[in-house]
Amino acid sequence: MHVVSIINYKGGVGKTSLTANLGAELAWRGKRVLLIDLDAQASLTFSFITPDVWRENFENSGTIKGWFDAHDSGSPISLEELVASPARISQRLGPERTLDIIYSHLGLINVDLELATKLGGANLSQAKKNFINVHRRLAEGLRKFSDGDVYDVVLIDCPPNFNIVTKTAIIASDFILVPTRPDGLSTLGIDYLMRSIHGLVKDYNDFVSVDPIDSVEPIEPAVVGVVFTMIQEYDSQPISAQRNYIARVKRDSGLPIFNSYIKRNDTLFADAPEYGVPVVLTSHKNDSHQSVVDGLEEVATEFAKMIGI
Template identity: 25%
Template structure:
């Protein structure tokens, strides 16, 4: 059975996108799933957060055919990882004039065998790399902070997903919106979450990711939250989210 490919996307930086890719992926692995994480962000925050500061190769090398999928693949925190690098900026520029420029990543991921889930950490922009991720994916997960401006950004994300559905990938769908950095003490957080439930047709996961300092600390140690502090609210929240993720259609 082919892996389910999930793009984790938000065009705004600092929204918990990388944190969600890592910790949802590691939580799925903890629940017995075989998981591959793909660092498609030129900032390579996912790779750094898992201690891959000097990998044998990166996704940019596979795009340029200097290395193979299997040569760059690393194992960290119970999951496989395809590391990223800032060279992906150059890759994006070079893709512009290539035929079938939107489906390079889809071709690369055909080498990924034996996985249940492939999670792609997308760049914080609606770029050609992001379009590559969406063209390769079955589903999309959208981490969302409870801030007023994020609602405007959500509309842009959903429009991009719709455009990709029409042009390249009619099977693509939104798996769900993940509420991140949730602070129940803030009235605004509750108001925006209520707005989402009342006005957005896409699924909003019931399990929120609470604001948690341990989540911010874990990358400094090159660990997922499940390794860094299994007893933390961050670990509990991502395990609960993973269980809900597996149960939802």
């Protein structure tokens, strides 16, 4: 099982759309996929179910927030209990394929405050233990799935920040995938994000090695690459302003860059033609629709090859 965090400090760069479409395409190809919505904005959640369905069935205890809360209240529940299979997706994929999701909650933002109170300690050794225990919570929770060989890939839609909840995703991840728009502000943050991730990984591994805790291993999440989103094409290639940004990131970031990219199409993405179904699984409407789907499929192919599934 490969765990992948989809992350960028910036909001609105297409993290959630990439998570949904990548997950859906891989599931279509027969991979067993779990999506986790770790963003308090819950956009991934509400791209699969309506707020009414969420309120009725998930709000009270069926979200990732409920899982963190239960842990803090001393009666932990298993992540397995939170796994949902959205109805529209199941209809589309059929019984043989698996695209599951763990939904988010608008109150997830408060979980960070709660987790922060668990950090620190009477002495350095206790503080290090607390740091590790708090930060590996999601990794620990996911262990059941990997032990049971339940999924081929877990995609975590991260919030646009580097709070403790986000850090639990990084610590749980084998891979990091960075979507970005080809503009100055969006690409500026990549370098800073990478430094934050390296800093976190280094602290975690230092603490693990200095004061070993049973079955806690050092981690080494690898950057799968940068995927450009919302690309505007002219003559079957990105317009020249966007090509310049892509070239700059290729040159300066030192990170792998996907050859394929996600095309911009406001109608298709802003207003999914079939509610609850990611664009990549919607039926052919016209040539521009097909061209967006082709791009998404190419990104999925590149991604699968890079993580080895």
